[in-house]
Amino acid sequence: SKQTMLSSSRAALVAAAAKLPRLVTRYGYCTTAAGERQQQKPLSPKITTHPTRNDRAKDPRWKDIDMTRAVDEADVVIVGGGPAGLSAACRLAQLNAEKGTEMRIVVLEKASSVGAHIMSGACLDPKGLVELFPDWQERGAPLHTPVTGDKFYMLTEKRAIPLPLLPGMPMHNHGNYIVRLGNVVAWLGEQAESLGVEVYPGVAAAEVLYTEDGSAVKGVATNDVGIAKDGSPKDSFERGMEFHCKQLIIAEGTHGHLAKHLINRYDLRAGREPQTYGIGFKELWELSEDRWRPGYVEHGVGWPLDSGTYGGYFIYHLNEGSPLAAVGFVVGLDYSNPYLSPFREFQQFKHHPHVAAALTGGKRIGYGARALNEGGVQSLPKLTFPGGCLVGCTAGMINVPKVKGTHNAMKSGSLAAEAVHEAIGSGEIEPATYEEALRNSWVYKELHSVRNIRPSFHLLNGRLGMFGGMAYTGAVWYFTRGREPWTFSHGGTDHEKLLPAKDCKPKDYPKPDNVLSFDLLSSVALTSTNHDHDQPPHLTLYDDSVPGQVNLSVYDGPEQRFCPAGVYEYVELDDGSKRLQINAQNCIHCKTCDIKDPTQNINWVTPQGGEGPAYNGM
């Protein structure tokens, strides 16, 4: 079976690596509470200069630098100004107004403006919004496009076979809105500010702070600025500041870096499955007027993905005055072929006659990508820790068959706010009532009901692939609605599922035609992403020698293909050997590399605040 083949090849790999003279560290999985792994002394030219991997206390260049940080106090600090974080902020402010309590609520958002790092379809289920702001329409929330039509297709190489969408099926969208989520989030940010929340965009939370005895979280520190690419201090060096708070809410979105750290530290995944992911791409297209169908929602599966690779597409026609449509593609990150390029699958997909028919005559005006969580209830970690909790996608609440998570994110933010408010009032360190409240809410009910659909893709050891998944949905789920007494497992982490390159066939992708399909770099340019070039790359490696030793030699450097921004490149040195070059400036903060790296050697940390993509209403 694929699983046993996988584990035996991995075992062989570990055995071989153990024989190499101290060049390769153990590359186990970060699922235990063990904490940080040790960095071996790398022999190859130094790639990772980031202070998180190079202790500045031992670095002579930092000898005379004052490392004290300014300290400020708040009641609640929320890391991440997205739907979950801002809902938590707004709900907290509402509770304070209701109960006459006063709290200082601070939201830290790494994007230069609220909404600039938001990347989503999106077909919004307004449930979460309505509960938070029943008067959302009067407040001017930018939900301009009610869904008017809904279709589902199965694509073969030449045909598009319509499949019936019966009411009650997860992809049925009556009552939902097509939105530009970045604009909804910007509006949520304004609501939060009008309620008295302090929202600071352009500020990245870089480090979690602990109490003296290390048992509880006491706050966060923002990023330092002015560190040169080689890790030395520049004239403009300034230390970040500390926020000490009673409760810390982590709302970083899928696979947040502080969330990853906290999950390891408090072993929040004990007894639960690891999270599984997909990578989502989205382009904004200005369609030719005659092909524009405002309010129309289309989902589909099939070509060009082979039946063994999970994924699908969406096309949402917006109705905001111009003929805009969001065209997107998701590829499950549990794919096994290291030669697969999710980006190029997406570009190829647009050439399907059915899709090309919609896009011909149009112009691409936006591009972006972000990892999304697919694990559902099986992969939800413990949501609280001493001093805080996890909300939204950072915990992982996307309803995968519905392809929707924003409503769950917003509800979880609201529930967390209630628990946090209670904990502060009673002096409790851990907002323990949050997890129970979520389990009793419609979020959990919904996620529980669809828990078997995504893993059913792996039925019969994945031999049926997408057909297996759809058959399960139609034959079993439609009747049981999740009441079946079994729960399928995801069968391990995404990065474990990658096979060595020698066991797989390289894929032949067509060249982009620059009309419907495009090359990677011109796509990245559309994200308007930028980072100060003179700073340590924020894509850090635990061991600089592993990419050349393992990623390249065993897996043919899959990071060159799964990164949607061209960050990772293997360049040839003078002596003929290949070395990993990290073009950190291109990064669009999608987190896919941290997820899919087969050696789990890449650790994404936040760059300076205000950097990264500048999405406009994505």
Place this chain on the structure above:
Amino acid sequence: KYIHIINKADMAASKGLKILVGCKRVIDYAVKVRVKPDRSGVVTEGVKHSMNPFDEIAVEEAVRMKEKKLAGEAVAISVGPPQSQETLRTALAMGIDRAIHVEIPLAQLEKLQPIHVSKLLAKVCESEKPDLVILGKQAIDDDCNQTGQMLAALLDWPQATFASKIEPSQDSKQLRVTREVDGGLETIDVSVPAVVTSDLRLNEPRYATLPNIMKAKKKPLAKMSPDQLGVDLQPRQEVISVEDPPVRKAGAKVESVEDLVGKLREKGLVK
């Protein structure tokens, strides 16, 4: 004017110069700019904006002169839409003392040109009476490179443009400015009051960090309108159309000199 200079004779002993710094809110330099479908301009709605990079350098220079005690007070000014206040807050966070916002109504914003801005700045200079005005050499959206020069002419003040270094002159009675010119570097002495425009190598601006952003919220920000200043914003130019630059056509490699000559002949470029 002669008496004005005599009074500023010993800069080291005086309270320090009063500096007025101009900053403009422009589309961020890393953004992929898109032309509007009606070709009347570029898309600005929802697009990331930030302070013009040359203006950041100007702000940084003013703050450094304060730190070196050459300057006593630094005031930032921006002519633009309501969102220009964010740009001014960034300047305040970098160390500027107070800010002035000349708010331009949306209808007139797209037609605003350096001639209008320099007239507005000249009016403000009449009341604020700065000793030194530092502006960015040009804005990265229109690349005009005119405002500083026009302002100096309107005020009849000396100008030192494309500055890569500003320091007191030998006798401390003037400013010695090193300018980046086509032939290299030119060093001139200018008497104050003067207009200086900043070039890239003048300095590397500091970051506006959160503690300073929070402190800047308390610094004064005054609002003015063009009417109050008595400046007419009638446009002198009309933009007829804005288009994408032509797509670069693919080139071809030739194998030999004969091939090259043959191709040039084909295209009628040589006889």
